[in-house]
Amino acid sequence: MRNRTKSVLESIVIAAILLVLAQTFLEDFAVLIGWSWNIRKILLFTGFFFDLFFTGEFLARLYTSVYNGRSARYFFAERGWVDLLASIPLLLLSSGPAVLALLTGGAAVFALGGMLNVLKVVKAVRIARILRLLRVLKLFKQIKYTNSIMAQRHVAKITAMTVSLFVMLLFGGSLVVSMLGLPSVDQVIADRHSQTVERIVSEMPAESREARNWLAEMTDSSDLLLVKRDGTTLFSRFDNRYYTELFGPSDYQYIPREGYDFFFDMRTLGAIQSKDNLIFFVIIVVFVLFLLIYYSPHFALTVTDPIQVMRKGIEDDSYNLEVRIPGRYEDDDVYRLADAYNRVFLPMKDRSRGTTEARSSLLDFDDVKGLLDGE
Amino acid sequence: MNADQDKASLFVKRLLQNPSLKNLTPLLREEQILQFLFVNSRQLHATLSSASFFPGMNWEQISGLLTQALHNEVDNQLMPEIEGLIRDGLDFSFIQFLREQALSQDKVKEKFYSFVASIHEHREARRELSGAYNAAKFHFVDRYIDEAFDRNEYVHFELTKVQRLKMGKEHIKNYIAVSLFLKPAILLLTAPNRQSSGTGGNGTLQLQFIEKAVAVIKEKLAFLPEQVIRSGLFANGSFQEHRSMDATSRIAAVLSGLCKNYRPNMEIDRGADTAEKSWLNVARRNYKFYGYDVKLLDEFYKIAAENGW
Incomplete structure (x- = not known):
């Protein structure tokens, strides 16, 4: 019963990992091709739900491991650290603030902005999203792609190391760029918006009608969406329905200045970020698939399969299959050992079977216990 | 067939159906069971000499009963097959090339x-x-x-x-x-x-x-x-x-x-x-x-x- 419950829970986790990978892809894909805000909102809430789910999963696993006195093993050997990085930071830095902002109309984020300022929060959110890619590793450890524990551990370790290093470098690099104020796309766009605001404030005619015409001409190719003065709309690139359908809170930048309210289109930046995320996502998925489809069988073929055949041959009296030695690997240490097994051990075992009748049976006493009890 | 033979036959039938022996030919299954009886004789004797199986018998008697039952079961399956292989699969006309007959x-x-x-x-x-x-x-x-x-x-x-x-x-x-x-x-x-x-x-x-x-x-x-x-x-x-x-x-x-x-x-x-x-x-x-x-x-x-x- 306990095993069955565990198996059901593991199946749910695998399903959740597959779904969250699809969700991660779709969330960025939706931004890139400009899906409506309603769809993106659903994806955002779904992401929040998954972050919550994986945070719960991590805490449950951590609690169980602490309870069983094997927390260090869980955290390091069983890659609990991946569970941690792919759950709590995402909930706190990515989907959590975004959902909170949506539910409170942005008030909570702006309150937090008192400490960090809004732009930095938005940046942290975007950077943290990279950590989602680590969830590929969670899927990886659930797949039993070979019978060999050694092959599983070996390939899983290589994957974990490489993917983690890749994600951490991306995360660290983005963080350094952000902290040091190095030139970035965000900064270039922010500077351009500031220049537009300065120019409008200093050069725009005072009279409303002239101001509208002037704005229409000068904002032809800029990101400016909307300009208001004392609550009156002086310029709007689109109608309200368009804004309602396609714009979410993170899709525009709001700059108040000297009685003016400026709104800029931030979807271009979002699309650039999403494109990068999708490229990273595809790189990691292809890399993991490559390891699963090519490297894992290669490792099994050249290391663990011959070892397993030899182990069976040594342990099982009736097992007399030779190790198949591929010509191009015949000089490998493992295959040289296999050659000795084929040439020396198996013939010797066969001769000894010829002189002393094998006395082991495929039937085990435990196999027939029920038979003996049942009578 | 007496009650002991029936019990032995039933026991052997169920052993023959064990999934571990699924892919074996009848004679190999027989051999595996004989080896199983030999290897586990001490444990089996303790159980099989109880009141539910063959009370009062020593291991030689029990083993003899089981072996005979096993041979009977295997023969029942094997002999018709061997007969078919000989009758339908073999052609003795090659004899005519060796001696006129x-x-x-x-x-x-x-x-x-x-x-x-x-x-x-x-x-x-x-x-x-x-x-x-x-x-x-x-x-x-x-x-x-x-x-x-x-x-x-x-x-x-x-x-x-x-x-x-x-x-x-x-x-x-x-x-x-x-x-x-x-x-x-x-x-x-x-x-x-x-x-x-x-x-x-x-x-x-x-x-x-x-x-x-x-x-x-x-x-x-x-x-x-x-x-x-x-x-x-x-x-x-x-x-x-x-x-x-x-x-x-x-x-x-x-x-x-x-x-x-x-x-x-x-x-x-x-x-x-x-x-x-x-x-x-x-x-x-x-x-x-x-x-x-x-x-x-x-x-x-x-x-x-x-x-x-």
Whole structure:
């Protein structure tokens, strides 16, 4: 019963990992091709739900491991650290603030902005999203792609190391760029918006009608969406329905200045970020698939399969299959050992079977216990 | 049948149905169960001598009951199969190429089956019959001889030029298949434990003993030419000691060894060679020990490797 419950829970986790990978892809894909805000909102809430789910999963696993006195093993050997990085930071830095902002109309984020300022929060959110890619590793450890524990551990370790290093470098690099104020796309766009605001404030005619015409001409190719003065709309690139359908809170930048309210289109930046995320996502998925489809069988073929055949041959009296030695690997240490097994051990075992009748049976006493009890 | 026999029969039936023995031939299943009884005799005796099974019996009595029940169960399944293999699978017309004889296939088959049945009743010989049974049931003779004739190399040369069998391929295949069934007949003349019967510890028998056996068996199988009986019985000898051994004997010796422990539908582990290729390669390395013809093994190994057997 306990095993069955565990198996059901593991199946749910695998399903959740597959779904969250699809969700991660779709969330960025939706931004890139400009899906409506309603769809993106659903994806955002779904992401929040998954972050919550994986945070719960991590805490449950951590609690169980602490309870069983094997927390260090869980955290390091069983890659609990991946569970941690792919759950709590995402909930706190990515989907959590975004959902909170949506539910409170942005008030909570702006309150937090008192400490960090809004732009930095938005940046942290975007950077943290990279950590989602680590969830590929969670899927990886659930797949039993070979019978060999050694092959599983070996390939899983290589994957974990490489993917983690890749994600951490991306995360660290983005963080350094952000902290040091190095030139970035965000900064270039922010500077351009500031220049537009300065120019409008200093050069725009005072009279409303002239101001509208002037704005229409000068904002032809800029990101400016909307300009208001004392609550009156002086310029709007689109109608309200368009804004309602396609714009979410993170899709525009709001700059108040000297009685003016400026709104800029931030979807271009979002699309650039999403494109990068999708490229990273595809790189990691292809890399993991490559390891699963090519490297894992290669490792099994050249290391663990011959070892397993030899182990069976040594342990099982009736097992007399030779190790198949591929010509191009015949000089490998493992295959040289296999050659000795084929040439020396198996013939010797066969001769000894010829002189002393094998006395082991495929039937085990435990196999027939029920038979003996049942009578 | 008394109550104890019923219980033994039921117990054995359920053992035979054990999933661990699923892919084994009946004779191999029988052997596995006998080994199981031997290996676990102490534990089994403790349970089987209880009131629910065979109260008051010692292990020899219980083991005897179970062994008899096991033989009965296996015979019930195996003998009709062997009869079918002989009646439908063998053709004795090759005899006409060896001596002029008016031949009634049905009568010869009936007599031959009776003889094989008598081999089967012998406790040691029935185990050896496994090679002939598997070879016939799974078409080993057909497969290897067809390929050998296509290759037209050592095996073909030995059969047609050295042994000088002036008959077609199908007749030669039947000659070999009959030799395979005759091979265990030699055990009818030995004590239950072969080790005491002049063997070299490797299963091969001394030539003088085989000659004596031929003399005895040919009395029983007067309907078969002597060279066929010699072909079957000399398959128990060593080619190293008897370089003029017939090619059919040498082939029967190899195929009997190859098929003795054959497991149909055996799942080959990743990284392992096939069962036939593995057996033949090990046999090549042990050819002196078992008295096999190494050139014949080489050719069969190549055939197995080329065909993925």
